[in-house]
Amino acid sequence: MNKNKRLNTKQMEKENWINEVMQSTKGMNPVEASPFLFEKIAFKIEQKESDEMQETSFFKTWALAATFVVTINIVSFIYTQKDKPLQQKEQGYAALSKEMGLTETTNY
Amino acid sequence: MNDKPNEYNLQQLVETYKNLVFNTALHFLQHREEAEDITQDVFVEVYQSLAKFKEQSSVSTWIYRITVNKCLDHLRAKKRQKRFGFITNLFHPETGEILHEISHFDHPGIELEKKEKARFLFRAIEQLPENQKTAFILWHIEELPQKEIAEIMQSSVKAVESLLQRAKANLRKELEKHYPERRNEQK
Numbered sequence: 001m002n003k004n005k006r007l008n009t010k011q012m013e014k015e016n017w018i019n020e021v022m023q024s025t026k027g028m029n030p031v032e033a034s035p036f037l038f039e040k041i042a043f044k045i046e047q048k049e050s051d052e053m054q055e056t057s058f059f060k061t062w063a064l065a066a067t068f069v070v071t072i073n074i075v076s077f078i079y080t081q082k083d084k085p086l087q088q089k090e091q092g093y094a095a096l097s098k099e100m101g102l103t104e105t106t107n108y
Numbered sequence: 109m110n111d112k113p114n115e116y117n118l119q120q121l122v123e124t125y126k127n128l129v130f131n132t133a134l135h136f137l138q139h140r141e142e143a144e145d146i147t148q149d150v151f152v153e154v155y156q157s158l159a160k161f162k163e164q165s166s167v168s169t170w171i172y173r174i175t176v177n178k179c180l181d182h183l184r185a186k187k188r189q190k191r192f193g194f195i196t197n198l199f200h201p202e203t204g205e206i207l208h209e210i211s212h213f214d215h216p217g218i219e220l221e222k223k224e225k226a227r228f229l230f231r232a233i234e235q236l237p238e239n240q241k242t243a244f245i246l247w248h249i250e251e252l253p254q255k256e257i258a259e260i261m262q263s264s265v266k267a268v269e270s271l272l273q274r275a276k277a278n279l280r281k282e283l284e285k286h287y288p289e290r291r292n293e294q295k
Contacts, residue, residue, distance in 0.1 A: 017290060018283045021232075022276075024225035025249050029217040033130035034144060038122045041151045048152065 118155050121167070126151075128168065129175050131217075135245045136179035138213035138230055146182055150175050165259050172252075172260045176242055183238075228290065232282040240275035243268050 034040070096102075129150050133143035153174050161170060213230045214223055233241060239261070246257045247268075254272075258265045 014284065014287050017287060018280055021225045021228050021283055022248075022279065024222040024229055025215070025218065028215060028219070028222075028226075030127050030131050031134060031215075031217050033126040033147060037126050037130075037144075037147065037151075038119055041118070041122060041148050041155075044148055044152050045155055 118151070118158070121154060121171075122151055125168065125171050129171060132172065132175045132245070132250060133179055134215070135233075135249050136176070136241070137182065138234065140216075142182065146175070146178050150178050153178070169256060169259050172246070172256075173262075176246075176260060180238055180242070228283060228286050229279070231286070232279045235282050236275055236278055240271050240278065243271040244275040244279070247272055 126147065130143055130147045133146040133150070134140065137143050137146065150171070154171060157174075161167075165173075212227060215226055215230065218226045233244065236244065242261060243257055246252045246260060247254065252260075254265050254268050258268045261268065
């Protein structure tokens with residue numbers, strides 16, 4: 001009987017302690033933020049904007065360089081394509097004349 | 109408030125909401141310097157997304173939402189870092205002693221006689237899952253109505269109610285574990 005009573009008291013003590021802990025933040029005062037907060041924020045915004053600008057100019061330079069390289073490639077491709085039919089024709093004639101046993105002559 | 113974000117209305121916003129943001133961050137992060145950093149980041153984001161703010165919720169709800177998200181992101185990053193450096197952090201790099209990282213957060217706004225108990229509470233809050241932690245801090249410490257908490261968390265009042273019930277039950281379980289420590293401290 002006494003043992004039960006002691007256990008109940010211990011349990012109650014524990015419950016009380018938990019309740020007190022749960023209520024321990026009641027009535028607390030808010031903490032003041034730094035008085036220079038706005039200045040720090042303004043500095044961070046400025047820094048972020050200049051970083052973003054640098055990043056953008058870096059990408060712009062790369063995009064410009066890449067466009068230049070691609071353009072040169074396209075132009076050179078077009079030129080090689082232009083010469084191709086003539087080259088192919090000459091190669092075709094040479095193969096045909098070889099097959100038919102003809103000798104290449106040039107008439108002036 | 110003006111339509112376009114500029115320094116003038118940002119300064120007004122900072123003046124009005126700086127303590128709300130700083131204190132909320134302090135309750136989540138339990139670290140003064142980190143809370144200050146997050147407060148700055150929150151206002152940088154406020155500045156950047158001010159033009160997108162559609163006034164579907166109040167300014168304070170919107171700022172609370174940004175603050176909560178920033179804090180949770182920060183805690184997640186910290187957890188990842190801890191996991192990554194778990195082995196190296198087990199021992200002190202110079203002395204080789206075993207390190208134990210136990211939160212001993214002393215909230216500067218709490219009365220002296222309640223400080224020790226509040227320390228236990230903050231330690232237990234740290235163990236809660238993200239959603240329960242958010243609901244509990246906003247309701248119990250920030251003392252916001254459940255409707256506003258639901259708006260901040262973008263969920264329903266019923267969901268918030270259930271989160272709070274689970275949070276309280278989990279906190280009680282966690283505090284039961286710490287009860288013997290309290291008795292040892294008193295001896």
